Amino acid sequence: MPGRIQQAKREFGPDYMLTATKLSKVYADVPAVRTVSLTLAPGQIMALVGASGSGKSTLLSLLAGLTDADTGAVSLNDERVAGPSEVLVPGHKDIRLVHQEYQLMPNVSVRENIRYALRFFEKSYRDFRVDELLRLCRLTEVQDRVPRQISGGEKQRTAIARAIADRPAVLLLDEPFSHLDLPNRLIVRDLLFDMVREEANGLTGSRATSCLFVTHDATDALSIADSLGIMRDGKLIQIGSPVAVYQRPLTAYAAQMTGPVNILKARHLPLLGLPSSASPNELICLRPEQIVLTEGGAVGTIRALFFKGSHYELEIALSRYVLLRLLTTRTDLHIGQQVGIGVANESVWTLKP
Numbered sequence: 001m002p003g004r005i006q007q008a009k010r011e012f013g014p015d016y017m018l019t020a021t022k023l024s025k026v027y028a029d030v031p032a033v034r035t036v037s038l039t040l041a042p043g044q045i046m047a048l049v050g051a052s053g054s055g056k057s058t059l060l061s062l063l064a065g066l067t068d069a070d071t072g073a074v075s076l077n078d079e080r081v082a083g084p085s086e087v088l089v090p091g092h093k094d095i096r097l098v099h100q101e102y103q104l105m106p107n108v109s110v111r112e113n114i115r116y117a118l119r120f121f122e123k124s125y126r127d128f129r130v131d132e133l134l135r136l137c138r139l140t141e142v143q144d145r146v147p148r149q150i151s152g153g154e155k156q157r158t159a160i161a162r163a164i165a166d167r168p169a170v171l172l173l174d175e176p177f178s179h180l181d182l183p184n185r186l187i188v189r190d191l192l193f194d195m196v197r198e199e200a201n202g203l204t205g206s207r208a209t210s211c212l213f214v215t216h217d218a219t220d221a222l223s224i225a226d227s228l229g230i231m232r233d234g235k236l237i238q239i240g241s242p243v244a245v246y247q248r249p250l251t252a253y254a255a256q257m258t259g260p261v262n263i264l265k266a267r268h269l270p271l272l273g274l275p276s277s278a279s280p281n282e283l284i285c286l287r288p289e290q291i292v293l294t295e296g297g298a299v300g301t302i303r304a305l306f307f308k309g310s311h312y313e314l315e316i317a318l319s320r321y322v323l324l325r326l327l328t329t330r331t332d333l334h335i336g337q338q339v340g341i342g343v344a345n346e347s348v349w350t351l352k353p
């Protein structure tokens with residue numbers, strides 16, 4: 001019924017743009033976050049990828065209003081998100097952060113954990129929404145169990161269900177995939193994807209939730225995010241579409257954070273049958289899938305061969321110093337075999353130092 005849907009939209013509030021401007025945070029003498037600026041639009045999924053200690057969790061906590069920034073500001077549309085030292089109850093009512101530890105209430109059931117997030121809603125809507133969330137998050141079967149009686153994946157999904165129950169404007173997730181096996185990763189991935197997409201497209205009639213998640217593994221980030229940022233030593237060093245960051249990483253670190261890659265000095269390009277570069281010490285990157293096995297190309301020796309299910313990953317030595325990784329579906333190869341390889345010149349991408 002259109003009337004009810006419009007009503008729901010009003011109850012859940014307007015769409016929000018989250019903006020961080022030059023955020024910085026130093027712990028003792030450790031600069032955890034350094035002048036980070038970003039914008040998260042309604043209905044957008046952003047992923048931040050970075051090594052352990054690069055400042056991802058601290059940044060999430062700053063964005064959620066749970067840590068005071070030393071400098072810079074967070075705002076939701078035109079409203080500043082206050083830090084914990086400025087308010088009685090830390091956090092912002094329209095921003096949810098799901099921690100790595102889930103933080104479920106230990107002594108109440110899964111159902112009650114989710115229901116609690118809806119305590120200010122009318123009972124009939126609350127019951128309807130809890131059932132809907134249990135179904136969406138595949139928790140119906142375990143709804144009467146307490147957290148210690150469910151698996152890690154079920155805990156993770158309960159935490160997400162609780163966080164999205166009242167359709168926050170912004171959902172922040174700290175390593176949502178890190179402790180999950182493949183089936184659970186896919187469930188959580190699809191859940192986030194559907195939630196943001198459906199609501200962004202107006203299918204549920206409520207406001208568009210935007211989602212920012214941090215991870216040290218880019219695999220999920222590449223497939224579900226609209227925007228991918230790379231964090232290093234507290235800095236957001238690159239941000240763009242997953243395709244752009246994957247294909248055109250600015251640095252060796254950004255290349256390595258977004259997937260398997262070969263990084264070599266430009267002076268070795270002739271070994272691959274490519275023209276030598278004007279700057280021989282420049283670093284270049286080549287993704288493994290951009291190298292093909294071919295007759296008549298540069299010749300190398302297979303040093304290692306790893307079965308990956310749908311394909312093999314090969315390590316091919318072109319010289320004593322140059323080892324390349326590439327992918328193939330060929331099944332007739334063995335270690336020590338000499339093979340020809342080919343690389344298109346346009347696949348080569350020069351990195352900044």
Ligand SMILES: Nc1ncnc2c1ncn2[C@@H]1O[C@H](COP(=O)(O)OP(=O)(O)OP(=O)(O)O)[C@@H](O)[C@H]1O
Binds near residue numbers: 056
């Ligand atoms: N409460 C704290 N007190 C002191 N230093 C801290 C504190 N929290 C984080 N740090 C430091 O700040 C830096 C960034 O930590 P943060 O947890 O934000 O990184 P991260 O990228 O989320 O790491 P991980 O992936 O391992 O969770 C690290 O050097 C960490 O040791």
